[in-house]
Amino acid sequence: MQELAWYLTVLLVAATAAVFAMVRWQSDLAADYGGVQRSAYRIRDRLFWVLLGVGVPIMALTLWDLPYVRAGAPAAPQVVTATGFQWYWDLGRTSVVTGQPVEFQITSADVNHGVGLYDADTRLLAQAQAMPGYVNRLRYTFERPGKYRLMCLEYCGLAHHDMISELEVKLP
Numbered sequence: 590m591q592e593l594a595w596y597l598t599v600l601l602v603a604a605t606a607a608v609f610a611m612v613r614w615q616s617d618l619a620a621d622y623g624g625v626q627r628s629a630y631r632i633r634d635r636l637f638w639v640l641l642g643v644g645v646p647i648m649a650l651t652l653w654d655l656p657y658v659r660a661g662a663p664a665a666p667q668v669v670t671a672t673g674f675q676w677y678w679d680l681g682r683t684s685v686v687t688g689q690p691v692e693f694q695i696t697s698a699d700v701n702h703g704v705g706l707y708d709a710d711t712r713l714l715a716q717a718q719a720m721p722g723y724v725n726r727l728r729y730t731f732e733r734p735g736k737y738r739l740m741c742l743e744y745c746g747l748a749h750h751d752m753i754s755e756l757e758v759k760l761p
C-alpha cells in the first residue's frame with residue numbers, strides 16, 4: 590500500500606510538473622483564446638446545474654438525519670474524572686458499564702499529559718489532552734466488556750511510559 594502511494598505520488602507530481610511546463614511553454618505563443626473561453630464557460634454553466642441538481646436533493650435527503658443523536662432523554666453519562674500527575678493517573682472510578690456513554694473529565698495537576706484510551710489489543714480508541722487549569726471532556730460509549738487502559742500520550746518526563754491505568758468495562 591505504501592509503495593503504491595509512493596508511485597502514485599511520483600506519477601501525479603510528474604503529471605503536474607508536465608502541465609506547468611506546458612503552460613509555461615505555451616505562454617509565449619500568441620493565440621486567440623476566445624474559443625477556449627467560450628467552451629470553458631459552457632462547461633462551467635453545465636457543471637453549475639449538475640452540482641445544483643445533485644447537491645440540493647442530497648442535502649434535502651440527508652438533513653432529515655440531523656441531529657445524528659436522536660432527541661429525547663439522553664442517557665446520563667458515567668463520569669470518570671481523570672487527573673494526570675507525574676507519573677500516574679488518578680481516576681474517579683475504575684469500572685463502568687457497556688452501552689451507556691462514559692464522559693472522561695480530564696485535567697492535569699502539573700504538566701501537560703495526554704490521555705489515550707486503548708482496548709485489550711492496544712488499539713487506540715479515543716484521546717484527549719490533559720492540561721493544568723482545564724477540564725477536557727471526552728465521550729466514549731463502550732460496546733464490549735473487558736479490560737481497557739488509559740495511557741499517557743504526551744511526553745511528560747522520566748516515567749511518562751509508566752502512566753498506565755486500567756479501566757474495567759462490565760455488562761450492565
Ligand code: CUA
Nearest residue numbers: 741743745749
Ligand atoms: Cu504523562 Cu506522559
